[in-house]
Amino acid sequence: MITKIIALIIVTILASFATTPPISQASSSDIKKREGIYQYAFITYGPAFVPICLTLNTLIYAWIMISPDPYPFNGIDKLSEWTLVDIVSFALILLGGLLRIWCYRTLGRFFTFAVVIQHDHKLIKDPPYSLVRHPSYTAAIMVTAGLFGFYYPLGEAIFGEYGQTITVFVIATTSIMTVYFFAKRVQYEEREMAMKFKDEWEEYARSRYRFIPYMI
Template sequence: MTLGKVPLLLAVSTLWYITTTPPNPPPSHEETTKYPHGDPLSTRILVVVKNIHRLHLLVFTCEIMVIFTSHFGTSVFSESTLTILVRTPSNNEKHILSTTPIFLLGFFLCLFGGYMRWFSFRALGRQFTFEVTIRDQHQLITRGPYSFVRHPGYTSRTVVTIGMFLCSFGSGSWLFECGWLELLAVKIIAGIMIAFQGWIIYTLLSRVSVEDKMLQKEFGSKWDEWAKNVPYRLIPGII
C-alpha cells in the first residue's frame, strides 16, 4: 500500500467533482422552453444524479482512510476503521492498495478528460449548462476545444467516467482488494452504478444531434461555416 496513491485519489475525486458539478445555475423556464426537446435529464433528475455521484466520492474517501490508517494508525480507532473497511483480513498488507496499471490508466483518462471538461466550461462561460437550452444573448463559440470538435463537453464527460470506473473498481482499488466486490450486494450496487452512468452517457450523446439542430436554427450560416470547419462532433478525425 503506497502513500503516493493518496494525491492521485484526491486528484481523481476533484476531477470527478468538477466534471459532474454544473458550472452555472440552471437556465430560466423561458430559456429551456424556447426549443422543446424532451430531454430526460431534467433539473429534477439532475438532483438525483448529483446524489449518485457522491457514492463514487465515498469510495475514494474509504480508500484514502484505509491507506492512512494502515501507515499511521496505532490507536483503537485505527484498528476499528480497518476492521470496518477491510473485509478480508489478509488484505491488511501494505502493498495491496497500489497504483496498478489499471489505476494509472484510469487516472490519466480522468486527468485528460477533466482538463478538457474544465476547458469547455471556460470556453462557453455562462452558456454551459447541464440542461439543453439556448440562453438569452447566446453566442456561437468556436474557440478553444470547440475548434477541434463541436461537443467536447460530452467527449470529456465520457472519458472521465471511464477513468473513474477503472480507478474505483479495477485491480489495486479498495473495493477490489479489500474483498467488497466478492459480496453479491456490492456487485449489484456496482452494476447499478455502472448501468446508471451508462444511461447518462447515452442520454448525453443523444443530445448531440438535437443541439446541432438547435444551433443551426439559431445561427444559420454561422453554424454552417463552423460545422464545415469543424466536421467532427466528438472525436477529431473519427466522429
C-alpha cells in the same frame, strides 16, 4: 500509499468540479418541458449525487489502505500500489477534467448544463471547440471511464467474492445510462443550434471532428 492518497484527493476534487454547473441553469420546469424527465433527473441530481459518491468512495478507499483491519470491508493487500489500470484511469480523469474546465472557461456564461439558447447567444469557435465538435461531452466521458477504472477495486473490497460481478453490473448499467443521456443530449442540442445559427452551424459541424462517430 502517499501518492495514491494524493491521487484520490485530486480525482475527487477534479471530477466533482467537472460535474458541477459553472453558472446557474434553467428552472426545473423548463428542463422537464424541453428535454424530458430523464434529462431533468440527470441534470438536476447528478451535480449533487456525483461529489457525494466520489467522497464516500475516496474515504473508503483511503480507510482500507491505511487501516490494518478495516472491518467490515475485505482488505486488499495491493490496493495502495499503482497498476497500469490505475495509471490509465488517473490520466483519463486528469485530461478529461482539465478539458472540461477549459470548456467552462471558453464558453463562459453560455455554458449551462441545461440546453439554453440565450437571446444574445453566439456560436463559439475557439479551442477546444475548434478541434472537437462536443469537447465538453468528450471530457465527461473520459472522466466517467477513468472513474470506473480507478475505483474498480472497491467492488471486491466492499462485496467480497461477489465484488467483481456487482461492479461489472454497476459499470455496465451506468455506462448505458450515460451513453443514452449524451446521445439524446447531442441530438437535442444540435437541433437547437441548427435552428438558431442555421448555415453557420452547418458549416461549423461539417468541419469538426467527432470523438465518437455519429455522437460526440
